Amino acid sequence: QKEVEQNSGPLSVPEGAIASLNCTYSDRGSQSFFWYRQYSGKSPELIMFIYSNGDKEDGRFTAQLNKASQYVSLLIRDSQPSDSATYLCAVSAFSGGYNKLIFGAGTRLAVHP
Amino acid sequence: KAGVTQTPRYLIKTRGQQVTLSCSPISGHRSVSWYQQTPGQGLQFLFEYFSETQRNKGNFPGRFSGRQFSNSRSEMNVSTLELGDSALYLCASSLGRGAMGGHEQYFGPGTRLTVT
Numbered sequence: 001q002k003e004v005e006q007n008s009g010p011l012s013v014p015e016g017a018i019a020s021l022n023c024t025y026s027d028r029g030s031q032s033f034f035w036y037r038q039y040s041g042k043s044p045e046l047i048m049f050i051y052s053n054g055d056k057e058d059g060r061f062t063a064q065l066n067k068a069s070q071y072v073s074l075l076i077r078d079s080q081p082s083d084s085a086t087y088l089c090a091v092s093a094f095s096g097g098y099n100k101l102i103f104g105a106g107t108r109l110a111v112h113p
Numbered sequence: 114k115a116g117v118t119q120t121p122r123y124l125i126k127t128r129g130q131q132v133t134l135s136c137s138p139i140s141g142h143r144s145v146s147w148y149q150q151t152p153g154q155g156l157q158f159l160f161e162y163f164s165e166t167q168r169n170k171g172n173f174p175g176r177f178s179g180r181q182f183s184n185s186r187s188e189m190n191v192s193t194l195e196l197g198d199s200a201l202y203l204c205a206s207s208l209g210r211g212a213m214g215g216h217e218q219y220f221g222p223g224t225r226l227t228v229t
Contacts, residue, residue: 032216043203043220044156088156092216098168099209099216101146103156 003027004091006104015113019076023089023104026070032092032099033065033072038106039085048074079111115140117206117221125227131192134224136204138185144209145187146218147179150201162187163209191226199228 005024013019021035032051036044050056050063050072062075072091076083086106092099118137126132138145146169147159158171162181179189185206191198202225205218 034217036220043201043223046217046219049217090218098161098163100161100169101158101216101218103148103158105155 003102004089004104006087006089006107008105009108010110011107012110012112013079015079015081015111017079017111019079019083019109019111021074021076021087021089021107021109023072023074023091024070025072025089025091025102027091027093027102028067028070030067030070030091030093033063034090034092034101035061035063035074036088036090036103037083037085038088044088076109079109081111081113084109084111117204117219119202119204119221119224121224122222123225123227125229126194127229128194128196130194131190132194132226133188133190134202134204134226136187136189136206136221138187138204138206139219142206142208142219143185144207144216144218145181145185146205146207147187147189148203148205149173150203150223151199156203159189161209194228196228199226201225 035048038044048063050065056063060077064073088106089104144163146161149157161169165181181187201223203223205220207218
């Protein structure tokens with residue numbers, strides 16, 4: 001079982017719709033959760049991080065964390081064609097004094113006009 | 114505040130050669146992590162350095178090594194290059210301390226290595 005799992009997509013949504021990206025993780029000790037956006041040929045860009053159960057909103061982005069279900073999601077409201085990218089979920093667990101970040105394989109999002 | 118910088122941005126090497134890549138973290142960040150990204154394998158963790166010490170290592174052969182200097186700048190070296198080492202090499206910096214928070218990683222633009 002992969003440590004961080006994401007649906008590879010592509011997830012296709014129309015412009016203006018809500019895009020919902022999901023991620024599950026296997027380590028119950030995970031404490032920090034991150035979403036990165038990566039455009040083709042570019043490096044990943046951190047767009048959201050969340051540490052506590054519940055929702056965290058930043059502009060059009062909302063991260064949702066449910067530690068009991070080992071599930072973290074990213075909602076993008078009013079999706080724009082410029083949101084078309086690969087979204088990487090990353091999970092960090094603090095173990096033995098160190099923090100290690102594990103990345104999922106990413107979900108490709110395509111927003112069509 | 115300046116972001117993470119990586120040099121060189123592009124590199125072409127032949128099999129058997131070695132290569133050294135450089136990464137300068139965000140000012141104040143003491144942790145530098147290195148990743149390899151290929152279309153087939155995604156983002157693979159190589160190693161992490163904090164205060165000049167390697168504190169995490171991924172599942173890569175010993176040909177891949179790194180180090181960190183007292184100013185937090187880091188280098189990674191790949192010896193005896195193989196065709197399969199062609200990839201985008203990314204470094205990411207973070208504060209790197211604390212059980213919660215301070216571990217957000219910020220990526221540099223990457224070095225695209227092509228091995229022929």
